Amino acid sequence: MRPILMKGHERPLTFLRYNREGDLLFSCAKDHTPNVWFADNGERLGTYRGHNGAVWCCDVSRNSTRLITGSADQSVKLWDVQTGTQLFSFNFESPARSVEFGVGDELAVITTDPFMELTSAIHVKRISKDPNEQTAKSLLEIKGPRGRINRAVWGPLNKTIISVGEDAVVRLWDSETGKLLKESEKETGHRDAITSLSKSADGSHFLTGSLDNSARLWDTRTLTLIKTYATERPVNAVAISPLLDHVVIGGGQDPRKVTMTDRRAGKFEAKFFHKILEEEIGGVKGHFGPINALAFNPDGRSFSSGGEDGYVRLHHFDPDYFHIKV
Numbered sequence: 184m185r186p187i188l189m190k191g192h193e194r195p196l197t198f199l200r201y202n203r204e205g206d207l208l209f210s211c212a213k214d215h216t217p218n219v220w221f222a223d224n225g226e227r228l229g230t231y232r233g234h235n236g237a238v239w240c241c242d243v244s245r246n247s248t249r250l251i252t253g254s255a256d257q258s259v260k261l262w263d264v265q266t267g268t269q270l271f272s273f274n275f276e277s278p279a280r281s282v283e284f285g286v287g288d289e290l291a292v293i294t295t296d297p298f299m300e301l302t303s304a305i306h307v308k309r310i311s312k313d314p315n316e317q318t319a320k321s322l323l324e325i326k327g328p329r330g331r332i333n334r335a336v337w338g339p340l341n342k343t344i345i346s347v348g349e350d351a352v353v354r355l356w357d358s359e360t361g362k363l364l365k366e367s368e369k370e371t372g373h374r375d376a377i378t379s380l381s382k383s384a385d386g387s388h389f390l391t392g393s394l395d396n397s398a399r400l401w402d403t404r405t406l407t408l409i410k411t412y413a414t415e416r417p418v419n420a421v422a423i424s425p426l427l428d429h430v431v432i433g434g435g436q437d438p439r440k441v442t443m444t445d446r447r448a449g450k451f452e453a454k455f456f457h458k459i460l461e462e463e464i465g466g467v468k469g470h471f472g473p474i475n476a477l478a479f480n481p482d483g484r485s486f487s488s489g490g491e492d493g494y495v496r497l498h499h500f501d502p503d504y505f506h507i508k509v
Contacts, residue, residue: 184504186469187225189495191218196489198240199478202247207264208478208487209250210495213237217252219264222480222487225497231262233269240281240334244288249310251291253279259293261314270314277301281334284310285341290322292344292358294332303327305335305346307358325361328352334380336389338403345403347377347391355406371408373399378418378434384425384481392418398432400458412456414463419475426483427505428458433488435473453477453488457509464507469496 194213201208201222208222217231217238236256243250243264250262255278261270273279277298284291293306307323330349338345343364344356351374353367367373375395382389388409392398394417400410412432419434435451451473452466472491479486485499 184501187497189225191227192493195491196476199476202243205481211238211241242283251282253282271317283336285337294335303332347380349376365406379420381421383423390421392421420477422477422479430456433474433477
């Protein structure tokens with residue numbers, strides 16, 4: 184499995200997202216400029232210029248015409264995917280950490296960080312089909328728990344919002360009223376900050392990664408813990424295969440704690456686990472630092488990883504991968 188190395192960012196990667204067809208890959212990094220690539224050969228198609236801070240997260244609409252990005256410059260921007268034109272900017276009073284379009288692309292959920300006197304918050308915005316009619320008004324604002332919310336995503340049919348963050352609790356909110364419906368139980372939940380969250384293709388379950396050296400699989404509706412994948416280092420990124428019963432976990436350690444002396448080869452691999460059996464089935468090495476972002480192509484035949492080293496590595500699976508016996 185020879186990876187394609189994609190060098191388009193000056194700073195560490197933060198997030199990767201494929202479009203629905205799996206032919207485009209969007210990458211975010213701390214260098215202010217999201218990129219879009221061809222997902223089959225790693226050729227860079229273009230960049231989205233306009234942010235003045237690290238870009239933490241992005242999402243692309245179902246028909247691949249709109250891109251939404253959240254940045255430390257306290258803004259969330261809507262872009263025309265094809266032309267790179269900025270269509271609208273939602274401005275906040277604190278850094279924007281997480282963004283996701285709802286089903287139908289008419290809603291977006293955005294999280295903002297605690298900043299000065301402000302607590303973390305979850306915002307729901309309506310996305311207009313016509314950019315000229317777009318407004319900055321929030322349909323809902325949920326004042327968040329203590330600490331930062333690292334990720335918020337939509338539940339089935341946009342009826343709920345799932346949020347995770349520094350306090351290690353998974354929460355389920357009503358997306359219309361903002362009411363807290365459920366929290367993960369302390370006994371079964373993570374012991375340290377939750378860094379990442381990835382939904383399954385059908386949305387019935389999701390995977391969280393944490394600094395407590397584990398990833399956990401949850402039921403979307405009930406927040407029941409289904410499986411736990413233990414590893415020996417902090418987890419910064421997770422992804423679920425849409426094709427096989429596999430999950431991939433990446434990390435290394437908190438990027439802020441990386442020193443030159445700690446770059447031991449092989450510490451920064453993407454580990455594959457069997458989703459049902461919870462057993463490690465393999466690993467992919469290559470990055471020269473912690474892995475901060477992972478994504479599976481929607482066809483399940485390739486995956487990409489983004490690291491602290493500023494590279495995106497695109498891996499097309501060998502035929503052997505599809506016949507791994509556990």
